[in-house]
Amino acid sequence: MTVLVFLDPRHPEGRIADAAAPALLATDLGATRGDGVFESMLAVGGQPRKMGAHLDRLAASAHTLELDSPDRGAWERAVATALSEHLLRAGTGEAVVKLLLTRGAEGSDAPTAWVSVSPVPAGARERSSQGLAVVLLDRGYDSTLAERAPWLLLGAKTLSYAVNMAALRYAKANGADDAIFTSSDGKVLEGPTSTVILAVEEDGVKTLLTPELESGILPGTTQRALFDAAEAAGWALGYGPLEPVHLMEADAVWLVSSIRLLAPVTSIDGTPISSSPALTEELTALLHEAL
Template identity: 60%
Template sequence: MTALVFLDPDYPAGRIADAMTPQLSVLDQGVTRGDGVFESVLYTRSVVRKIDAHLARLRVSADTCDLAIPGEEAWRAAIATAVETFDASTPSEEAVVKLIATRGTEGTAHGTCWVTVSAAPELGRTQRDSGISVILLDRGYDSTVAERSPWLLMGAKTLSYAVNMAALRHAKKNGADDVIFISSDGIVLEGPTSTVLMAHRDGDVKRLITPTLETGILPGTTQGAIFDAAKAAGWVLGYGPLTPENLMDAEAVWLVSSVRLLTPVNSIDGVGVARDAELHAELTAMVDSIG
């Protein structure tokens, strides 16, 4: 089952509601305009992971969209109520905590904000071991557009994910599991629901590299946490611009996200990518230690 808690000034701990019955207005701009922001957070063994990073990113997304959202304490209280409700009914090793804030019904002064907790999809867990095949798809934007055009909301995690979902469907139709978006000028961006990581060995030096945020991609909370842990473990960190050729030349490539965690890439556009079991094990241990 899914636990649902609305943020509501009349309920300091959040207002529990039944996720299986309708709770949202059809006039909410979250649905009529995809106008809102969200976060997907992993919940394992009583820990809501990287919650500070997720709340910080939710705030940045909301600010980018000129969307007023409640303060962190209201979110933390609602999350606590939601995971408690979830735990009471559903023992689950891994769950997804979703935070959603919409602009609310047109003409109203306040948005609609809620938290859901659901069991994590099985597929993501399988893919952490099996790895995935990805295809490269043009995102249509060049890698400098974010700086020029703030109204494109680059770097904000909005509810307008139709293109991300279409890209994933396109991959599946073509026999692949996932997508890495490329800018129109040939620079590696991100997955539709993930951040790209690659590793290089350089003698004894281990390098961990991710695309630069200047390309307009979403700042990955999991990438950020892995980078912190890898730096502490003596890795050298690097930031793109990366090209598809850089990925093909890497010792290993991953897609990382908060729920699926560290997923190794087996192939890109049908061409095998190196996998490095030792590096993968080391990074997986770091991911597992993220609080």
């Protein structure tokens, strides 16, 4: 059910490829070295959500890697082609849209770019909505490293996701559903595939907080959409620095991503924390309006 559309100058609307047939050279640097960037976004009824924000972040990641990228219009046309084809095959409903860009085959100057569209994994959001048990995992660097070492590409969404996947496997092997990375100097960073958000209500003022971008985390498109909607609804906003104690003392904590949306955290390292179905419902409604 997966649809692949390659960005190809000879095909202005994108070139549809057979997802069951070989389509990528074995020498492509995205496959051999993880040298590339990607984005994942949600589409509903054939319409992509937050595509502008995802294209902005893709461009920023590509710039960080000094990676040539097709122009914005080429991406938009390829996404439209892929979603139209997916609608023909699967009908209406939600889909995962991935934008992928690599440096191309070794020895070539031409990047490889394609769009992938597939159904949202069955039950993924339902499982997350029941509440997540998470573990805190040391990411192995301090919260100021991004400024000192730009060559580490912190804050770029690269294809080098082996560490992120290993963190999720470790969490699940130890009885948890997900993980939250912390820095070696004790700051909260992000999840392997999500942004951390917490809520605090004091003296009638409701505040949403998230770690500061300067710590080297990926700027969350869903977090940004939620913050904009919450601010319009009267919420106050804050940006770190956050420490694990802030998670333990918050009124509610969520992991937020484009596909799962708002997933409440119910325990950290085996210790139950406060959660609020009412706040989850309120913020989910705001997020759906923003999308």
